[in-house]
Amino acid sequence: MNELxxxxxxxxxxxxxxxxxxxxKDGNLTSFELVRLVTQINDVFDLSIPSEEITPENFDSAEAxxxxxxxxxxxx
Amino acid sequence: xxxxSYSFAAFCLVLFAVYxxxxxxLQWVVLLVFSGLFYAHGGVRGLLYPLVTTxxxxxxxxxxxxxxxxxxxxxxxxxxxxxxxxxxxxxxxKKQRCLLTAGLVLNFGILAAAKYTSLFMTLGISYYTxxxxxxxxxxxxxxxxxxxxxxxxxxxxxFFPQLTAGPISRFDRMREELFREHRFSFSGxxxxxxxxxxxxxxxxxxxxxxxxxxxxxxxxxxxxxGFFAFFGMLFHVIELYADFSGCMDIVLGLSQMLGISxxxxxxxxxxxxxxxxFWRRWHMSLMQWFREYIFFPVSTSHFSQSFAKAVGxxxxxxAGSKAPVWLAGxxxxxxxxxxHGASWRFVTWGxxxxxxxxxxxxxxxxxxxxxxxxxxxxRPWYQYFASxxxxxxxxxxxxxxxxxxxxxFGMFLGMAAGEGLSELCAGGLLTLGLDLADYGIxxxxxxxxxxxxxMGRGGSVRExxxxxxxxxxxxLLFALFLLVIMAGVYGHGYDASRxxxxxx
Numbered sequence: 246m247n248e249l250x251x252x253x254x255x256x257x258x259x260x261x262x263x264x265x266x267x268x269x270k271d272g273n274l275t276s277f278e279l280v281r282l283v284t285q286i287n288d289v290f291d292l293s294i295p296s297e298e299i300t301p302e303n304f305d306s307a308e309a310x311x312x313x314x315x316x317x318x319x320x321x
Numbered sequence: 322x323x324x325x326s327y328s329f330a331a332f333c334l335v336l337f338a339v340y341x342x343x344x345x346x347l348q349w350v351v352l353l354v355f356s357g358l359f360y361a362h363g364g365v366r367g368l369l370y371p372l373v374t375t376x377x378x379x380x381x382x383x384x385x386x387x388x389x390x391x392x393x394x395x396x397x398x399x400x401x402x403x404x405x406x407x408x409x410x411x412x413x414x415k416k417q418r419c420l421l422t423a424g425l426v427l428n429f430g431i432l433a434a435a436k437y438t439s440l441f442m443t444l445g446i447s448y449y450t451x452x453x454x455x456x457x458x459x460x461x462x463x464x465x466x467x468x469x470x471x472x473x474x475x476x477x478x479x480f481f482p483q484l485t486a487g488p489i490s491r492f493d494r495m496r497e498e499l500f501r502e503h504r505f506s507f508s509g510x511x512x513x514x515x516x517x518x519x520x521x522x523x524x525x526x527x528x529x530x531x532x533x534x535x536x537x538x539x540x541x542x543x544x545x546x547g548f549f550a551f552f553g554m555l556f557h558v559i560e561l562y563a564d565f566s567g568c569m570d571i572v573l574g575l576s577q578m579l580g581i582s583x584x585x586x587x588x589x590x591x592x593x594x595x596x597x598x599f600w601r602r603w604h605m606s607l608m609q610w611f612r613e614y615i616f617f618p619v620s621t622s623h624f625s626q627s628f629a630k631a632v633g634x635x636x637x638x639x640a641g642s643k644a645p646v647w648l649a650g651x652x653x654x655x656x657x658x659x660x661h662g663a664s665w666r667f668v669t670w671g672x673x674x675x676x677x678x679x680x681x682x683x684x685x686x687x688x689x690x691x692x693x694x695x696x697x698x699x700r701p702w703y704q705y706f707a708s709x710x711x712x713x714x715x716x717x718x719x720x721x722x723x724x725x726x727x728x729x730f731g732m733f734l735g736m737a738a739g740e741g742l743s744e745l746c747a748g749g750l751l752t753l754g755l756d757l758a759d760y761g762i763x764x765x766x767x768x769x770x771x772x773x774x775x776m777g778r779g780g781s782v783r784e785x786x787x788x789x790x791x792x793x794x795x796x797l798l799f800a801l802f803l804l805v806i807m808a809g810v811y812g813h814g815y816d817a818s819r820x821x822x823x824x825x
């Protein structure tokens with residue numbers, strides 16, 4: 246989780262990414278930030294997040310992102 | 322059939338009567354028949370292309386769906402372990418990708434032939450092609466199961482109000498709307514009719530009135546520079562917004578009268594603080610389609626991610642993570658430009674929008690520092706200034722559709738030299754096909770439009786309007802109706818009933 250927090254701090258330092266559950270809905274994560282986030286997650290966790298997984302449900306909170314990472318790691 | 326015509330009004334009256342008479346499970350069939358009639362009004366041949374699109378999407382999505390089910394069953398029967406499942410799924414996905422590609426090539430090929438050659442043109446081809454291909458991609462992505470009944474899919478693809486200029490809907494949301502029972506509700510019908518009236522006000526009173534003046538300047542940029550160029554830009558932006566958003570009000574209002582809710586296409590874009598925010602609030606359904614089906618797939622593609630790694634090795638992690646954004650942004654805006662028209666002007670317009678958005682993105686740290694350092698940037702007047710600045714940038718970029726970049730600079734540098742000022746003071750605006758009364762009506766119409774948009778910032782204007790006493794509401798609606806009848810422009814030497822986005 247700390248690695249994910251580091252990425253989020255890099256991309257959306259001004260947002261309350263540790264507790265917020267509406268990062269996409271509130272506009273903290275726009276398409277640009279989402280792609281940057283996905284690229285960094287792919288790089289750090291050695292994953293390949295498919296485009297259809299870029300949904301508000303998967304990226305509205307740090308916990309949801311972490312669940313996605315764990316699920317994709319399980320599928321790898 | 323055009324939305325501003327007596328035949329369309331008669332068509333709607335008959336539809337409402339039959340639709341609510343058949344209240345029940347067959348209502349969608351009534352909509353399908355009337356959508357077919359709407360299409361066939363322009364010639365039965367016009368039905369051929371949407372039928373090909375519907376048929377191919379239905380057939381290919383069905384095949385993809387069957388393969389998904391059969392492969393799941395097969396893996397279960399064989400008792401595959403995780404690695405075997407992964408390998409088999411990859412094999413199936415490869416076959417499905419071939420089917421998807423065939424569908425995309427066929428349908429976007431037809432769209433390209435219709436748009437960029439003079440072979441044929443058919444109503445709403447962009448909108449129904451995007452909808453049908455979105456459906457096919459979603460089935461490929463296993464977002465939902467394919468629709469078994471081709472007639473039901475045909476209604477989703479060809480639901481007639483959407484054929485004029487969108488919005489572009491998604492199947493999973495629309496099937497909930499189209500195929501359920503819709504009992505007649507007076508309040509829903511009235512609310513829909515109110516929105517249709519508001520749409521006609523925007524189209525007939527504002528867009529059609531200002532259209533000739535905008536066309537006079539943007540059509541002959543060599544004759545107009547300096548202050549005239551500024552007015553040309555202003556008139557063009559007003560016409561575009563009033564025309565397109567007015568059309569959407571008519572389409573969404575009409576659907577509401579049928580008990581069907583369509584996605585919104587505008588969210589007061591002129592109150593945006595940046596160009597990227599503007600494009601999130603203008604033609605929203607198209608931009609969401611591009612984001613979901615082009616921007617995200619391109620940015621997460623193997624090529625983009627390898628490109629990110631290569632850039633990251635040279636410029637660091639930050640630069641690496643931005644590389645897919647630049648690449649996908651470029652592709653999306655190139656497609657957006659080409660979709661609007663097959664000319665270098667539209668390509669330049671798309672790439673200019675892309676450059677401004679990406680540059681603003683790169684400068685976001687500077688903006689943040691500015692807002693932290695200068696407290697006035699949080700004041701309301703500064704927010705209005707930021708919105709005005711966005712409108713100006715949007716307007717300037719729109720002018721690239723009519724002139725080249727050096728010509729644009731020339732036109733606006735002329736303004737600094739006071740070019741056209743004396744002609745304007747001598748009544749130059751009255752030579753553009755509008756008289757003083759037209760400008761008076763336009764001014765009042767724009768004040769009304771701006772006031773309603775401004776009120777929208779505090780929540781739904783329609784909900785607040787509903788809270789007013791009944792007599793006041795009906796009085797205001799009657800006044801609006803009279804305004805549309807008396808001040809609406811039904812022909813000024815051009816086809817007043819066409820919508821700008823109709824041609825896309």
